[in-house]
Amino acid sequence: MKNFPTMWPIIIGSKDAKIAKEFYIKVFWITIQVEKPNYISARLSDGTHIEIEEDSANRFPNWEKNNVWTYKNSQFMVPNIEKFLKTVVENNWSVVSPIKSKPWWSTAEIADPEGNIFLIGETKNI
Numbered sequence: 001m002k003n004f005p006t007m008w009p010i011i012i013g014s015k016d017a018k019i020a021k022e023f024y025i026k027v028f029w030i031t032i033q034v035e036k037p038n039y040i041s042a043r044l045s046d047g048t049h050i051e052i053e054e055d056s057a058n059r060f061p062n063w064e065k066n067n068v069w070t071y072k073n074s075q076f077m078v079p080n081i082e083k084f085l086k087t088v089v090e091n092n093w094s095v096v097s098p099i100k101s102k103p104w105w106s107t108a109e110i111a112d113p114e115g116n117i118f119l120i121g122e123t124k125n126i
Contacts, residue, residue: 008049009049009050009051010049010050010051010072010074011067012024012050012051012053012112013053013054013063013066013068013070013114013116014052014054014114015054015064015114017039017052017054019113020112020114021035021052023091023093023112023113024042024050024112026087026091027084027087027112028044028050028076029045030042030043030044031043038053038054038055038056039051039052039053039054040052040053044076046077053067055067055068068116070115070116070117071116071117072116072117074119075107075118075119075120076119076120076121077120077121077122077123078120078122079122080122081106081107081120081121082099084120085099085108085120088110093110093113094110094111095108095109095110096108096109096110096111097109103124104123104124105121105123105124106121106122106124107119107121108120
């Protein structure tokens with residue numbers, strides 16, 4: 001039996017990968033690994049693999065409709081959620097839901113320039 005990777009990339013749909021690239025570099029400090037027309041493969045500092053993908057001829061029908069301007073079922077953990085959200089606001093991007101604190105963690109939701117929404121979390125020391 002073939003072994004499969006344990007970590008699949010987070011696919012982020014984009015209408016303009018250049019705009020998306022700018023956002024993910026400034027907000028998530030990604031490192032670009034591969035960049036081709038309609039496609040960027042990158043890693044966050046913790047090793048999380050993301051792929052920014054534009055609609056193109058090799059995509060399935062309605063790809064853009066199903067992958068751009070959607071809620072991504074992914075959570076990014078940051079060491080300081082207030083500082084992270086300040087960076088988002090300073091770059092004129094959107095905080096969708098403000099910080100909600102619980103005894104064990106704090107969360108907020110942000111949107112990238114194309115409306116893809118992510119949950120952001122900060123684990124508290126308990």
